[in-house]
Amino acid sequence: MAGVLVFCETKDGKLKKISREALSIGRKLAEQAGGDLAAMANDAAVAEEAGKYGAKKLYAAKLDAYTTEAYAAALAETIGQAQPSIVLLGGSSNGRDLAPRVAARLGVGVASDVDRLEWSGGKLVARRPVYSGKAFATVEITASPAVVTTRPNAFPAEEAGGGAADVAEVAAPGVQAKATLVETKVPEAGELSIAEADIIVSGGRGLKEAANFSYIRDLAHAIGGAVGASRATVDAGWIDHQHQVGQTGRVVSPNLYIAAGVSGAIQHLAGMSSSKHIVAINKDPEAPIFRVADLGVVGDLFQILPELTEEVKKAKAHH
Numbered sequence: 001m002a003g004v005l006v007f008c009e010t011k012d013g014k015l016k017k018i019s020r021e022a023l024s025i026g027r028k029l030a031e032q033a034g035g036d037l038a039a040m041a042n043d044a045a046v047a048e049e050a051g052k053y054g055a056k057k058l059y060a061a062k063l064d065a066y067t068t069e070a071y072a073a074a075l076a077e078t079i080g081q082a083q084p085s086i087v088l089l090g091g092s093s094n095g096r097d098l099a100p101r102v103a104a105r106l107g108v109g110v111a112s113d114v115d116r117l118e119w120s121g122g123k124l125v126a127r128r129p130v131y132s133g134k135a136f137a138t139v140e141i142t143a144s145p146a147v148v149t150t151r152p153n154a155f156p157a158e159e160a161g162g163g164a165a166d167v168a169e170v171a172a173p174g175v176q177a178k179a180t181l182v183e184t185k186v187p188e189a190g191e192l193s194i195a196e197a198d199i200i201v202s203g204g205r206g207l208k209e210a211a212n213f214s215y216i217r218d219l220a221h222a223i224g225g226a227v228g229a230s231r232a233t234v235d236a237g238w239i240d241h242q243h244q245v246g247q248t249g250r251v252v253s254p255n256l257y258i259a260a261g262v263s264g265a266i267q268h269l270a271g272m273s274s275s276k277h278i279v280a281i282n283k284d285p286e287a288p289i290f291r292v293a294d295l296g297v298v299g300d301l302f303q304i305l306p307e308l309t310e311e312v313k314k315a316k317a318h319h
């Protein structure tokens with residue numbers, strides 16, 4: 001029997017999308033391995049939702065806002081109680097911070113940023129994009145538990161329709177944190193994070209100046225997507241770094257990625273080439289972005305984006 005434990009992040013009494021994704025693949029692995037799926041979260045209110053995604057048990061730890069030390073201690077405590085063979089964490093900033101720390105405590109390794117997982121021959125087999133997405137490494141995890149972070153949007157979040165998970169309280173060990181949370185800055189209301197968005201509209205230096213990001217925002221708003229950006233625009237101070245896609249920004253794989261005025265430098269492609277559908281708008285037919293695009297539009301973004309935004313608004317109005 002090989003059980004799976006998923007570390008879940010919550011917001012306002014709900015599971016974050018990345019955690020629903022991790023639970024969904026966790027459930028499949030538990031089925032393959034013949035074990036149960038359990039979740040750990042800082043809020044017992046998510047027991048019902050975790051149950052819908054297949055968790056039989058929810059380990060609820062009394063924890064406030066994320067701090068590395070407190071969460072690492074509580075997760076290690078939960079692993080001690082649950083004795084899972086597999087520990088999954090969604091690859092958010094927190095998940096990527098927590099996984100190696102907990103793995104080090106347990107003396108095991110981590111497979112990070114994984115986009116495929118299966119249980120085969122009594123072992124967990126994971127696929128990880130490497131060299132900025134130019135190749136894939138398939139790794140077999142021999143240590144127990146196997147600790148893995150999942151790539152956002154790589155695994156679909158699918159409900160299984162189970163009843164509420166049984167709640168078990170976990171004592172959060174008192175820890176002397178070396179860092180304290182001073183302030184949380186929330187992005188502007190209504191602004192989606194590129195980390196979890198299904199659709200991303202990204203702008204590059206072709207926008208010419210900061211104010212012209214309005215072309216990108218208008219389309220993103222109309223289509224229900226998040227705003228992405230190339231590093232050139234972030235370095236120029238046109239937009240905040242949290243929007244940057246690429247090797248030194250976020251790695252994203254939305255359903256639809258629209259890039260306008262982005263040349264498609266290798267460091268940008270590293271962050272978005274695994275998107276399901278890619279649309280590129282660029283006035284240079286030789287721009288490298290067209291090599292990864294499913295649909296390429298050669299033309300002036302200042303003409304195309306407003307027209308596209310209008311068409312999207314019209315199409316949405318008819319539905």
Ligand SMILES: Cc1cc2nc3c(=O)[nH]c(=O)nc-3n(C[C@H](O)[C@H](O)[C@H](O)COP(=O)(O)OP(=O)(O)OC[C@H]3O[C@@H](n4cnc5c(N)ncnc54)[C@H](O)[C@@H]3O)c2cc1C
Pocket residue numbers: 203204205206207229230231232233244245246247248249250260261262263264265266267268271281282283284287299300301302
């Ligand atoms: C170590 C390292 C890490 C890096 N990390 C990242 C990263 O994480 N993310 C990232 O994005 N970059 C990264 N870069 C930078 C990268 O190499 C490129 O410089 C950058 O991606 C270019 O941004 P851009 O496409 O917006 O600009 P440009 O390369 O200047 O491209 C602008 C494009 O806009 C087009 N254009 C101009 N006007 C119009 C118009 N009116 N209509 C339509 N198209 C138009 C042009 O034809 C051109 O293709 C990194 C570089 C290094 C060295």
